[in-house]
Amino acid sequence: KNQVEQSPQSLIILEGKNCTLQCNYTVSPFSNLRWYKQDTGRGPVSLTIMTFSENTKSNGRYTATLDADTKQSSLHITASQLSDSASYICVVSAATNAGKSTFGDGTTLTVKP
Amino acid sequence: DAGITQSPRHKVTETGTPVTLRCHQTENHRYMYWYRQDPGHGLRLIHYSYGVKDTDKGEVSDGYSVSRSKTEDFLLTLESATSSQTSVYFCAIATGDSYEQYFGPGTRLTVT
Numbered sequence: 001k002n003q004v005e006q007s008p009q010s011l012i013i014l015e016g017k018n019c020t021l022q023c024n025y026t027v028s029p030f031s032n033l034r035w036y037k038q039d040t041g042r043g044p045v046s047l048t049i050m051t052f053s054e055n056t057k058s059n060g061r062y063t064a065t066l067d068a069d070t071k072q073s074s075l076h077i078t079a080s081q082l083s084d085s086a087s088y089i090c091v092v093s094a095a096t097n098a099g100k101s102t103f104g105d106g107t108t109l110t111v112k113p
Numbered sequence: 114d115a116g117i118t119q120s121p122r123h124k125v126t127e128t129g130t131p132v133t134l135r136c137h138q139t140e141n142h143r144y145m146y147w148y149r150q151d152p153g154h155g156l157r158l159i160h161y162s163y164g165v166k167d168t169d170k171g172e173v174s175d176g177y178s179v180s181r182s183k184t185e186d187f188l189l190t191l192e193s194a195t196s197s198q199t200s201v202y203f204c205a206i207a208t209g210d211s212y213e214q215y216f217g218p219g220t221r222l223t224v225t
Binding site: 034042043044046100101104105 | 153154155156157158161171172203205213214215216217218219
């Protein structure tokens with residue numbers, strides 16, 4: 001069964017600090033991995049998308065890494081801001097499982113002043 | 114929100130009543146999806162569509178039906194709402210299967 005596990009479940013950091021969120025998956029065969037940010041009360045918004053051949057992708061202060069061999073991804077947030085407080089969701093799509101991306105449960109990040 | 118609207122945004126209904134949620138897109142994307150999101154769970158796929166009149170079930174399709182008569186509209190119907198269907202429902206669109214998905218603002222449904 002395809003699975004995506006994210007850790008930690010929740011995280012609290014101080015403004016200005018860096019943090020790293022983890023995503024492990026068992027989806028196969030792999031097509032792509034996406035990270036989304038979801039603010040409270042809103043729909044998820046895409047941060048990055050990586051295919052098999054990409055091991056790093058940046059979007060401003062967000063940097064995602066992918067190790068397709070170990071089936072692990074991380075999302076690193078640099079110099080956190082209060083607006084980074086949100087849920088971060090890892091999503092993995094299989095090359096053969098049409099229409100059915102596997103979603104992680106998300107990591108809830110709280111940035112405190 | 115990438116040209117996606119959902120209506121209504123909030124709805125309270127009674128157990129046993131039919132409910133229809135609407136997703137409308139202006140992007141002309143081929144794929145459309147309905148998800149539900151509950152505390153303690155990630156987004157779970159209810160149904161998706163890969164073209165007009167072409168739909169398929171997701172992992173939590175029981176109690177739900179969908180229709181897509183036009184490219185821009187994807188309707189989700191709860192034939193007889195139950196309290197277990199209280200949730201936040203998100204619509205998403207994509208240009209291709211397994212591609213980037215763009216999400217709507219969500220509909221909060223409460224079944225009393």
